[in-house]
Amino acid sequence: MTSHxxxxxxxxxMSNIEDGSVNLIVTSPPYPMIKMWDEMFSSQNPEIKKDLDEGNGNSAFFKMHEILNSIWRECDRVLSENGFVCINIGDATRTIGDKFQLYSNHTQxxxxxxxMGYSVLPDILWRKQSNAPNKFMGSGMYPAGAYVTYEHEYILVFRKGGKRIFKGEEKSLxxxxxxxWEERNIWFSDLWEIKGTSQNILSSKAGRDRNASFPLEIPYRLVNMYSIKGDTVLDPFTGLGTTNIACMISNRNSIGIDIDNNITDIALNNMNQNINALNDVIKKRIESHLEFIDLLPEEKKSKCYTNTSHGFLVKTKQEVSIEIERLSNIKKKENVYTCEYEKYDSSKK
Structure with missing residues (x-):
């Protein structure tokens, strides 16, 4: 059973969250120097609006990151030793006054x-290519006046302390x-080509426009990459509840926090999914694996192992104990969802 x-x-x-009680943080914060977030940042520090009005772009930029830094410090308090932090962030390009420049959010x-003493681990580039004919910036075909178009964001990965040691029940989990094996090869690549929030599992286009949330595939991968079943995952900028939904599907606990009560209403509505819609994500994961195995040459199939829980073939010995569960029940009480699970059975719809 998990709680969300x-x-x-x-x-x-986040004083209502105990010190060291979170195993993983997966989030996408407001991006400094992106216009849609100016009002939010300025409401917390009016000097930011003054800087923008007066053309002091760098000053506004650093003040916006001071606001985010106060949250990263609080994240450090609630994160357990050996926990991970995964942050989806994009850099910004903007003209302030008569000066155009890049504002490197990921660097800050x-x-x-x-x-804060964290280890910086290899990051991931999330490529969001656009085919729009007007996507290029600057002076068209003339040299020394055009600018490279940004079509990627970063997924930064940090670890607190050393490697996590798994003992007893945690080792089994x-x-x-x-x-x-095939998921490992895709997920741990440094380039992810994932389209935006086109999946139907998230509602409210208006909410996405206001929140610029990432697609479900991103937190779903990260939750499975950097936590185990039963862990607690925090999203301090929960937005549309995408990380929470990924945790519901993945048998992890989750906590989402957002300053905008209208957005949190949308998040709670998004989490109130038909159970079949959530289980479809699990079903597609299994089907994708079975398709991968089916396409292997016979000589490679003969060297595969058999998964003990589900009976299908897997590529490596480390996959033998994989146990995938589907949701059997979802209950809601106020702002908390509780999920129950059962063993995945391919005969069930």
Missing amino acids: EIIIGNSND IINQFID RQKSAFF
């Missing part, structure tokens, strides 16, 4: 986590939480 809570509030104060976040 949405809290309305500013994540610079990396520097903050280094200051880790084995059951393993991912498939």
Whole structure:
């Protein structure tokens, strides 16, 4: 059984979450120097609006990151030793006054986590290519006046302390939480080509426009990559509840916090899914694996192992103990959802 809570509030104060009680943080914060977030940042520090009005772009940029840094410090308090932080962030390009420049958000976040003593792990580029004919910036075909178009964002990965040691029941849960060989090869690549929030599992286009949330595939991968079943995952900028939904599907607990009560209402509505819609994600994961095995040459199939829980073939010995469960029941009480699970059975719809 897992629990999934949405809290309305500013994540610079998460006093209702105990020290060291979170195993993984997966989030996508407001991006400094993106216009849609100016009002939100300025409401917390009016000097930011003054800087923008007066053309002091760099000053506004650093003040916006001071706001985020207060939240990263609070995240550090609630994160367990050896826990991971995964942050989806994009850099910004903007003209302030008569000066166009890049504002490197990912650099500021990396520097903050280094200051807090974290290990910086290899990051992932999330490529969001656009085919729009007007996507290029600057002076058209003339040299020395055009600018490279940004079509990627970063997924930054940090670890607090050293490697996590798994003992006893946690060791068994880790084995059951393993991912498939072919998933490993895709998920742990440094380039992800995933389209935006086109999946039907998230409702409200208006909410996406206001929140710029990432697609479900991103937190779903990260949750499975950096946590085990039963862990607690925090999203301090929960937005549309995408990380929470990924945790519901993946048998992890989750806590989502957002300062905007209208957005949290949408998040709670998004989490109130038809159970079949959530189980479809699990079903597609299994089907994708079976298709991968089916396409292997016979000589490679003969060298595969048999998964003990589900009876299908797997590529490596580390996949033998994978145990995938589907949701059997979802209950809601106020701002908390509780999920129950059962063994995945391919005969069930």
